[in-house]
Amino acid sequence: MTDEWQAAGRYTPRSDSWLRSFDLEFSKELAARGLIAMTYPKEFGGADRTHVERLAVTEELLRAGAPVAAHWIGDRQIGPAVLRHGTRELQEEIVPRIASGEAVFCLGMSEPEAGSDLASVRTSARAVDGGWLVDGHKIWTTQAHHATHAYLLARTARGERKHDGLTEFIVDMDADGVTVTPIVDLAGEHHFNEVRFESVFVPSSRVLGDVGGGWKQVVEQLSFERGGAERALSSYPVLVELLAASARHADDRELHGVLGELVARLAVLRRLCFEVARAMDEGLAPVQQAAALKYLGNAFERDVIEALRRTDLCRDPAFDSVFGQALLASPAFGLRGGAAEVLLSLIARQEAHA
Template sequence: MNIPDYPILRTDDEHTGLRHEVRSFLDGALTNLPASERARSWIGFDADFSAELGKRGWLGMTLPKEYGGQGRSPIERHIVVEELLAAGAPVAAHWIADRQSAPVILNYGTEAQRHEILPRIAAGTCFFGIGMSEPGSGSDLASARTRAEKIQGGFLLNGTKLWTTYAHKADYMIVFCRTGASESRHGGFSQMLVDMSLPGIRVSPVLDIAGEHHFNEVSFTDVELPEDALLGEEGQGWAQVMSELAFERSGPDRFLSSFVLIGELLRCLEGQGGQIAASELGRMTARLMVLRQMSLSVAGRLAQKEDPVLASSVIKDLGATLEQDIPEIARRILAPVAQDPAYAATFQRIVLSAPSFSLRGGTREILRGIIARGLGLR
């Protein structure tokens, strides 16, 4: 079997200083934000908060300085992201752009696009949507039917994307689409950089189980794209999107989505003790620490221009499992009807969100197929 390697990465005193700086800022910035709202974390949209992070140099951290970034290490970025998620900061406005769209544009965009868009991402003022899933084609991206046909001076885009988080707020979307025929199931795809203000684009809300609007269905009807909308090489979209998914699937957001509930649980348990609680919390902490080390290791491999598709899929699968286990662990330790309104509201928020944890970024079934193939099991 091809077991993925997770080299040990450690932080030093300089990283500790950065962590304390971010934590101190968040202590003040989130003082009045209740735990039930902080439990929304990377679904919480606050453009002003994202712009403030940009001013502090905490977005676009690994981008080269010539494109408005900070030229800092992936470990430093990982530390900032950890602190934001652990505190339940509202990061949705900049999240997609900073996490995966910026690396795609850096690797495949034109010089003009890099100089125009990347500084705005680093400033927290340019927002992106993900154009991958479609009706009838969720995690199975190879069945995508959205098509961009060549026309004079560019491409004509037609099709529909679904579950596009905050597309109604996005300035751009990177759209995975067919641009040609291929005998290979994974061939004939490309990625397009789409300006969301173009004519022919319709964004329709899709409410989640809590009745909230962050998902959307986006329809493209004869949308005319310029030639430079093509990112990278035509027909190489599958390889490019797999590299993009390594960024999407390996970060701390894949195991910290329920973290605010842990904080509320510990607050309610303070002074109570109990063998069952200690045992459950110990196992949960061990799982968190392992996932954190795995995520840090993938960050290091991405910095070396590696393509850790297998490793990131393992993290995403294990992380989603833990995130969904946390409300169940909390239920066993402390009944959700406990006389603490803040805990009860946070618990309810996480319970409603939990089913999506094993769907977003690739379903559990698709991920386990990737893992099995990567390990040589099928």
């Protein structure tokens, strides 16, 4: 499919395609071919395939730089979270719409001044007849301007620890009181947003899991977010150009040495992706393994770009757009999904309990 669409000029491969390349029709075509919701039960529109099988498909889509941002968040983590923790009513309402490419999700997690401290949530939800009223402010909300739904983490009670009293919700983005404001990035592109919630009514049926049990659930969910191939392949188009250049510069031993190291690291990262997918197939939530993959994968993505920067190739007009595109996207690699310090603390806990 990707070859067909590229040949027809439907899309141009690019770095960071899973975050920046939004094409709802492409996602719906993938859904029609059974390539979204692959691991979901058939009764909800899925294919009952394994996470390892899904990994093979997502790797190929990322390698092709395909425009998959419309379905990526919903397919990757919201569907699995609803299947694990949602009521039957919520599963029947939400999961088939993700599987068909109809529902587009954004993540209402990050907040101003909170950095990577996800537990410092100020957005609040108070109980009212039939549901909850939400007030708060989220930031860096990818594709919120296209989204039909938001996953939202809000505080429903105050506890002794800041991790207590958090609850997950599914919110309609067209609900009264939801306002989306664009954030334009260094590349002049609009995929980030600020989202404000002002007395937004959320029905009780849209609570995901247990009221007040959101922290444990969101940590589990982050293993789906951090543990995929996108954590190592965001700058893959740059690596492709470097490999092509190496064939034209057969006597450049330094370039070949750098590429050899990068290819070896990529092989290790692919193995880590496989191990995370296999753990998910066993019903586990591999929080620490996913954190390790994201930490190492982000470093790899940046080093691929740096390898091109150290050569004269980035000054060649043929490489300029590929290099510039990846370079402008790279500051976010180590932030989204958790900063390095957060990931290292998760990995350290695993070592402490080993």
